[in-house]
Amino acid sequence: MARKPLIAGNWKMNLNHLEAISLVQKIAFSLPAKYFDKVDVTVIPPFTDIRSVQTLIEGDKLLLTFGAQDVSAHDSGAYTGEISGAMLAKLGCTFAVVGHSERRTLHSEDDAAVLAKTKAALKHGLTPIVCIGEGLNIREAGEHVSYNVAQLRGSLAGLSADDISKVVIAYEPVWAIGTGRVASASDAQEVCSAIREELKTLASADVAAGVRILYGGSVNAKNVGEIVGQPDVDGALVGGASLKADEFSTLSAIAAGGPLP
Numbered sequence: 379m380a381r382k383p384l385i386a387g388n389w390k391m392n393l394n395h396l397e398a399i400s401l402v403q404k405i406a407f408s409l410p411a412k413y414f415d416k417v418d419v420t421v422i423p424p425f426t427d428i429r430s431v432q433t434l435i436e437g438d439k440l441l442l443t444f445g446a447q448d449v450s451a452h453d454s455g456a457y458t459g460e461i462s463g464a465m466l467a468k469l470g471c472t473f474a475v476v477g478h479s480e481r482r483t484l485h486s487e488d489d490a491a492v493l494a495k496t497k498a499a500l501k502h503g504l505t506p507i508v509c510i511g512e513g514l515n516i517r518e519a520g521e522h523v524s525y526n527v528a529q530l531r532g533s534l535a536g537l538s539a540d541d542i543s544k545v546v547i548a549y550e551p552v553w554a555i556g557t558g559r560v561a562s563a564s565d566a567q568e569v570c571s572a573i574r575e576e577l578k579t580l581a582s583a584d585v586a587a588g589v590r591i592l593y594g595g596s597v598n599a600k601n602v603g604e605i606v607g608q609p610d611v612d613g614a615l616v617g618g619a620s621l622k623a624d625e626f627s628t629l630s631a632i633a634a635g636g637p638l639p
């Protein structure tokens with residue numbers, strides 16, 4: 379089954395709302411409509427930028443989509459600091475990242491918490507980008523495949539095949555995030571292929587064939603081509619390189635199969 383590549387730019391805690399507008403304008407300017415037939419491109423700004431990004435994208439009818447870096451497991455109520463899926467959906471978000479390794483590590487989010495957020499995203503019509511990935515110790519012990527499969531099972535536990543068909547999975551080896559140390563294309567393929575195999579068990583072969591699996595970790599315009607050229611890698615979750623308009627547009631164009639902007 380043909381899967382349209384997805385390039386998602388996770389800005390993390392960078393750029394205020396004015397800087398956000400400027401970056402989205404630059405990306406949109408350098409990626410004309412023809413690219414969007416072959417690649418989906420989304421930006422994932424901080425919560426405080428989302429309204430500005432929405433106004434720009436909807437007002438100018440840009441073909442980019444946007445999403446959030448996290449979503450509350452709760453719908454509403456006394457959860458100071460949290461943002462609900464309903465709020466994000468009302469803002470027009472397409473995606474919500476859940477279980478990013480920085481949330482898992484810095485905010486002690488375990489698979490159960492990630493599952494709850496995945497369910498909340500789905501409930502409100504958002505596409506969860508469910509992140510999994512091993513640390514360096516696991517990789518060096520050669521246990522990365524079983525570790526990622528276990529994290530996948532925990533993060534999707536009990537979801538119906540229909541729900542699983544609506545998620546995006548992002549494989550992000552923690553040792554490759556923000557380090558400049560990118561996994562080799564075959565490393566990425568090994569784990570992404572194991573993820574797809576497990577999705578067959580968790581859902582069905584048809585569902586597994588349709589789910590997009592991204593790689594994340596030091597992706598840039600130089601390495602994206604080889605990575606997304608792997609049979610089970612359907613795009614990238616991009617951190618640092620998504621903050622540079624030229625780099626992000628170029629790597630999105632490469633994922634679309636060209637031509638370069």
Ligand SMILES: O=C[C@H](O)COP(=O)(O)O
Binds near residue numbers: 478
């Ligand atoms: O969400 C994105 C990933 O954490 C990758 O970040 P990076 O491209 O800066 O390594």
